[in-house]
Amino acid sequence: MDLSQVSRTAILTLICHAVEAEKNKSDFKDPMAVLCLERLMSVASGEDKRWIIRKKRRYEGIGARDAKALIRRVKVFDDAVHRFIAANPNCTVINLACGFDTRFWRIENETIKYVELDFPEVIQLKKEILKDHLGHEVIAGSVLDTSWIDKVTKNGNTDFLLLAEGLFMWFPPQDAIRLFKEIGERFYRSQLVLDMVSEK
Structure with missing residues (x-):
């Protein structure tokens, strides 16, 4: 497996989660x-495996503050999911650009429908390594499509919760605006949860 074809950001996020857990x-x-x-x-090549080990050690050491900041964001999103489910027990949760996120297992709720979306290469790898655990729908494709x-x-x-964790800051403004408009026009009685980064 060549991890160069998979979002390195998604892997870094997973490393942070695992280190903290x-x-x-x-x-x-x-x-x-x-x-x-x-x-x-276990499926990474030697070079990719060494890269993962280096990043893991960094988050265990000098990068611990960065990892904790990311975990705080994760908890904010998890809390938002729990609140929405409490108010809408038969809702659908959509994790946009999910990467290797494991929120589906953290929330452990059998009454909702859970959907994950990401690039085909990410979804393919996630299916490969978690095939015996995936109990929800996964869609391969770009969020912008x-x-x-x-x-x-x-x-x-109706009754959708869309999660865009660490996503919109990667988009050019025109793409973000177009996606906001599309979501606003096509979902009702629904919410979009996202985080933003200051230009400074």
Whole structure:
């Protein structure tokens, strides 16, 4: 497997999750992130494996502050998911540009529908390493190719929670505006949760 074809950002996020989850005193419980990273390591080439190990050591050491900041963001998103589900128990949660996120297993809710979307190479690898655990729908494609909206709304377009964690800052303004407009026009009684980064 050549990890150069997979979003390195997605892998870095997974490493942060796994590092924090492995700490004895951490209140962030994510055993699936640990498993996902272990399996990713098992299929990685020698060079890619060494890259993962270097990044893992960094987040365990001098990069610990960065990792904790990311985990705080994860918890904010998880809390938003729990609140939305409490108010809309039969909702659909869509994780846009999901990467190797393991939120599906963290929230552990069987009443909702859960969907993940990311580039084909990311989805293919996630299926490969977690095939015996995937119990939800995954869609291969770009977030900006809004044909995914047709797929997720074929049975209705209400009570959706769309998660865009660490996503919109990568888009040119015109693409972000177009996606906002499309989501706003095609989903009803729904919410979009996202984070933003200051230009400074």
